[in-house]
Amino acid sequence: MMNTGSNGTMTILANTNETLKGTCLGWEVSKWLLTYQPPYMWVIFVLGFIENLFVISVFVLHKSRCTVTEIYLANMAAADLIFASSLPFRAISSLKKYWPFGGFMCATVFSMFRLNLFSSIYTLMMVSIERYLALVKAMSIGRLKNPWWAKVICGIIWIFAALLIVPNIVIRKVVFKKELNTTVCVTDKSSQHWFxxxxxxxxxxxxLVPLVVTSFCTFHIICVLRNNAKKQFKKKNKDKKATRLVLSVFLVFVMCWLPFNITIIITTLGQLKVFIPCTVKNVNSFVHHISTYLAFSNSCINPIIYSMVGNQFRQKAKEVYRRLLCKGLDRRT
Structure with a gap:
């Protein structure tokens, strides 16, 4: 059996046909998912860890002070790095077919997925608001343009994100399954409404809430950029490049996370006793796991966007690692 919907990834509870009796999800689909889950997680872990560590190192080691936008992007990289670091525990559990890391790690590891979502999307929302005020309103936005305040806002985002995952932490338990003769990390369904x-x-x-706010800002930002392009304005070229980078990150974020959220809605309707045909449950269960993997990939796609779209980031990366390379060569000689 697999738990779908509340944990952001599939929790492996068994690998036998008997445990799937009474469920809609067929064994062949389950076996296919179980086969490819662990190697996929290892790939996302390696790519996400290396890429996001690289992004953070560029922003930290560069001589110039980070802009507000760069602070927010570094905050997203930190969120992606933390999430990527939790994937080896999931992969090992999938391979072993039981949870060997105890109750604390059960609640922590399976909450990192949602912590990554909350911290990332609210960081995107704040940087979209900053871009909106700077470009659309063309106004001096005071504290929002101050890098120090950007760091404070990032801290508030992390606190808020941590509060939002408390219910998910509470319902995560390590239990012993007699029919499986092993321990598993599952969500506690004793209280349906709490679940x-x-x-x-x-x-x-x-x-939904941050998506509406960010979409509103994005729509008006695109309108301004389009009007400026028609008028052939060359002013604020750096602002335009930074804005295009933010818009690219936002678009990819929605593409990676929207399917997952749709499957969560369908799962919640089922938990609320809204009638959903077994065929729909089968499709939703399968799509949920695939969409979860797609959401996983967002953690290693963002650094690629920075490198491809972010001209300033590429320049900073070259300067940082050229300097480090020169220092290394000087030490050898």
Whole structure:
């Protein structure tokens, strides 16, 4: 059996046909998912860890002070790095077919997925607001343009994100399954209404609200950039490049996370006893796991976007690692 919907990834509870009796999900689909889950997680871990560590190193080691936008992007890289670091525990558990890391790690590891979502999307929302005020309103936005305040806002985002994952932490338990003769990390379904709270939080506060705000800002930003392009304005070229980078990150974020949120909504409706045909449950269960893998990939796509779209980031990366290379060569000689 697999738990789908509340944990952001599939929790392996068994690898036998008997444990799937009474469920809609067929064994062949389950076996296919179980086969490819661990290697996929290892790939995302390696890529996400190396790439995001590289991004953070560029922003930290460069001589110039980070801009507000760069501070927010570094904050997203930190969120992606933390999430990527949790994937080896999931991969090992999938291979072993049981949870060997104890109750604390069970709650912590399976909450990193949602912590990554909350911290990332609210960081995107704040940087979109900053771009909106700077370009659309063309106004001096005072504290929002101050790098120090950007760091404070990032701290507030992390605190808020941590509060949002508390329900998910509470319902995560390590239990012994007699029919499997092993320990597993599962969500506690003893209270159905409490069980659906994390799903509602992730759909409303973790996606819908920040998505509406960010989309509003993005729409007006695109209009301004289009009008400026028609008028052939060359002013604020750096602002335009930074804005295009933010828009690219936002677009990819929505593409990676929207399918996952849709499957969560369908799962929540099922938990609320809304009738959903078994065929729909089968499709939703399968799509949920695939969309979860797609959401995983967002953690290693962002650094690629920085390198491809972010001209300033590429320049900073060259300067940082050219300097480090020169220092290394000087030490040898």
């Amino acid at each position: 659906i709270v994390p799903n509602i939080i992730i759909n409303v506060l973790g996606f």
